[in-house]
Amino acid sequence: MVAEQLKSTRQRKAVSNILATITKFSSAQEVHKLLISRGEKVGLATVYRTLQALAETGAIDVLRNDDGEALYRACSTDHHHHLVCTKCNKTTEISAPEVEIWTEKIAREQGYLISGHTIEVFGTCANCR
Amino acid sequence: MVAEQLKSTRQRKAVSNILATITKFSSAQEVHKLLISRGEKVGLATVYRTLQALAETGAIDVLRNDDGEALYRACSTDHHHHLVCTKCNKTTEISAPEVEIWTEKIAREQGYLISGHTIEVFGTCANCR
DNA sequence: CTTTTTGCAAATCTTTTGCACTCTA
DNA sequence: TAGAGTGCAAAAGATTTGCAAAAAG
Numbered sequence: 001m002v003a004e005q006l007k008s009t010r011q012r013k014a015v016s017n018i019l020a021t022i023t024k025f026s027s028a029q030e031v032h033k034l035l036i037s038r039g040e041k042v043g044l045a046t047v048y049r050t051l052q053a054l055a056e057t058g059a060i061d062v063l064r065n066d067d068g069e070a071l072y073r074a075c076s077t078d079h080h081h082h083l084v085c086t087k088c089n090k091t092t093e094i095s096a097p098e099v100e101i102w103t104e105k106i107a108r109e110q111g112y113l114i115s116g117h118t119i120e121v122f123g124t125c126a127n128c129r
Numbered sequence: 130m131v132a133e134q135l136k137s138t139r140q141r142k143a144v145s146n147i148l149a150t151i152t153k154f155s156s157a158q159e160v161h162k163l164l165i166s167r168g169e170k171v172g173l174a175t176v177y178r179t180l181q182a183l184a185e186t187g188a189i190d191v192l193r194n195d196d197g198e199a200l201y202r203a204c205s206t207d208h209h210h211h212l213v214c215t216k217c218n219k220t221t222e223i224s225a226p227e228v229e230i231w232t233e234k235i236a237r238e239q240g241y242l243i244s245g246h247t248i249e250v251f252g253t254c255a256n257c258r
Numbered sequence: 259c260t261t262t263t264t265g266c267a268a269a270t271c272t273t274t275t276g277c278a279c280t281c282t283a
Numbered sequence: 284t285a286g287a288g289t290g291c292a293a294a295a296g297a298t299t300t301g302c303a304a305a306a307a308g
Contacts, residue, residue: 007262007307029297043265048298050263068197068272069297083239094235099228103250106223110212111255118249121232126240136282136287158272172290177273179288197297198272 006053014040015050016074024089025063025071063120081118085125094121135182143169144179145203153218154192154200192249210247214254223250 006012018034026034032047051072054060060072063082073091081099083092099119107114135141147163155163161176180201183189189201192211202220210228212221228248236243 009263009306011264027297041265045266045299046264052298064193064195064197066193067297068193068199070197083236083241085241086244092239092241094239099231102228107212107250107252110221110223112212112214112221112250112252114250114252115215116251118247118251120248121236121241121243121246123236123241123243123245138282138288140289156272170290174274174291175289181273196272 006057011040011042011046012050014038014042015047016054019054019060019072019074022073024091025061025065025073025084027065027069027071029069031072063118081120083121083123085128086122087124087128090125090127092125135186140169140171140175141179143167143171144176145183148183148189148201148203151202153220154190154194154202154213156194156198156200158198160201192247210249212250212252214257215251216253216257219254219256221254 014035015031018031018038022031022034028044028048028051031051032042032044035042035047051060051070055062055072060074063071065071080093083094085091103117104114143164144160147160147167151160151163157173157177157180160180161171161173164171164176180189180191180199184191184201189203190211192200194200209222212223214220232246233243
């Protein structure tokens, strides 16, 4: 299973461009609406496929909201976590070397071989308080 | 909006009992199948409603898997996080005072008012290695 | 040209709801 | 009894998929 190289298409560029302008996690549906409102002609299925493809290559981050919807956002590539405002959905990246270490420790204590972890902190940001 | 008190019904007891015997997070569909296989007569919708109700009262924990499905599991009531085996789905509760503190700190630095957080560590447990 | 991509609509799948009926307190 | 709770089937909604047409390299 060789990593496929994605071809550069109008639609994919459009999706990438949109993502670059968004700072909060957005669902495929939202991304699609944004594209349409910008006058871009891209099918919903294509948005889904593109977003998935990008997520697989690690180019963008994915997470699930409480309704089970997949949310995407362009992300820097280094390991980090998120601080999410529950009111405006603004997201701030936070790196956490301390926590990475703690994670490793806990896992070892329990006899686990760590493959990954998720840390998300929710709250109200300064603007929304 | 006063917290409603759930009435005790055959179906609810059945769901609770099943949950008590399960050690891994399971979807509503799975719980329903288990009930049926045990000969319990409970509707799928009821399982969904019951699971949601229980989750709301904090009696059970919920999390979303990568497919966006809601997974439930009976849980002790004190605050803690999970260490999940990606092979057998066994879940170990971990408490993390250190992390709670770190979370608080980070948030304050960013001007956030913390409302909650999620920490899940994935890996392979001793038995599955 | 050959292989990927698209678009659309149809198909899936999980979860939610409307409603009439059945229980619990 | 009154108000909750239940079962079923229909409705939602998000995501996926089949397929023929269009685009990329």
